[in-house]
Amino acid sequence: MTPTRYRDQVAQAAKTDAAKAAEIAEKIRDPWFQAQAWSHLTRWAEKPLIYSKKAAKAAGNTKDEYQRSAVRAWEIAALAERKYYAQARRSLNEALELAASATPNSSRAESFLLLFQAAFKISKEDAVSVAEAMNSSCEPTHWRVNRARKYAASMLNGEMPPREFFW
Numbered sequence: 001m002t003p004t005r006y007r008d009q010v011a012q013a014a015k016t017d018a019a020k021a022a023e024i025a026e027k028i029r030d031p032w033f034q035a036q037a038w039s040h041l042t043r044w045a046e047k048p049l050i051y052s053k054k055a056a057k058a059a060g061n062t063k064d065e066y067q068r069s070a071v072r073a074w075e076i077a078a079l080a081e082r083k084y085y086a087q088a089r090r091s092l093n094e095a096l097e098l099a100a101s102a103t104p105n106s107s108r109a110e111s112f113l114l115l116f117q118a119a120f121k122i123s124k125e126d127a128v129s130v131a132e133a134m135n136s137s138c139e140p141t142h143w144r145v146n147r148a149r150k151y152a153a154s155m156l157n158g159e160m161p162p163r164e165f166f167w
Helices: 003-013 018-027 031-044 048-060 065-070 072-081 085-099 105-122 124-137 143-156
Strands: none
Touching (some): 003 018, 048 085, 065 085, 072 085, 085 124, 124 143
16 A cells, blocks of 8 residues: 555544544554654644554655655644644744755755744744744745745735745
């Protein structure tokens, strides 16, 4: 079975049967999708902090700084939704350090954008901090950087993202 199918099974099972979902998550060999699976358990299981640590560990096994930082957005959002704000902020800060060194510049912006969206679930102030970090770390030399900056600015202003963001 593919990593995405396993991840999707975890997403379904996590809502009602954490033990079964965890068993499936253990089968995922791709760290990107395994981190997402553990994040689903973070969102739904009775003891979310156990699974958020597993999500962070899986993220650390991905191939580069982009993946190691970007996939943490799933975990951060899940922690924030569960109102574990201190843990979400710690994870966010760890991910931001990694995102700042992601290459190329366009991938760095994409990572910051995913973390920005997750940070918004913590607070607007956290999202502002991520947007500022993105703007100072990502030179506007690529359309993906420009799109990420526009999207963040729109959200911070309480507006829908620009139409071109959605292709």
